[in-house]
Each structure stands twice: as structure tokens, then as C-alpha cells.
Amino acid sequence: MAKKYPKEFKEYVSKLIVIDGKKMVDICNELKLPYDTVQKWVSSYKKRKQDAEKAKQNQLLTASEYKELYEAELLKRLEIEEENAILKKAMHIFTQEK
Structure with a gap:
């Protein structure tokens, strides 16, 4: 059974990689997380950021x-x-x- 992680934790891990520039492999090893799971979190985070930026541009x-x-x-x-x-x-x- 897959482990459930809180939304805030997923966001935190994604920000470590996207904003702070940490290596995904290092974060996965450090926090003992599956690489493919973190990769999905990061992709989702990037998509949300992109959508938010587009929405902001549409308001201008x-x-x-x-x-x-x-x-x-x-x-x-x-x-x-x-x-x-x-x-x-x-x-x-x-x-x-x-």
C-alpha cells in the first residue's frame, strides 16, 4: 500500500528542488522517498506555478x-x-x- 504524504510536505519537498536547487536524488535519499513519487510532486508543483503565472498574465x-x-x-x-x-x-x- 502506498504511503500518503501531507500536501504541505509535498509542497516543501518540491520547493527544495525547484526553488532551492537541491538535487532530486539527494532529497530522495535523505528523506527516504521513492524517486518517481518525488518526480510527480515536482511536476505537479511546476504545473501549478505555470498555471498561476498564466492566470496572472491574463489579468494584465x-x-x-x-x-x-x-x-x-x-x-x-x-x-x-x-x-x-x-x-x-x-x-x-x-x-x-x-
């Missing part, structure tokens, strides 16, 4: 997206200012009729 706006967003906001602002000007004129007219 390109210059054209930013420009579109800026122009849309500017248009809304101009419409609101125009509505306010109309309302001010209407208020002025209604207050003058007394």
Missing part, C-alpha cells in the same frame, strides 16, 4: 485593452457631465418661473 491589460477601457470611461464621464448640465439648466428654468 494590453495597451489596446487599456485604451479601450480608458475611452469607455471617458465617454461615460462626458455623458454624465452633459446630463448634469441639462439638469442644471432645467433647475434654473424651474426656479425662475416663480
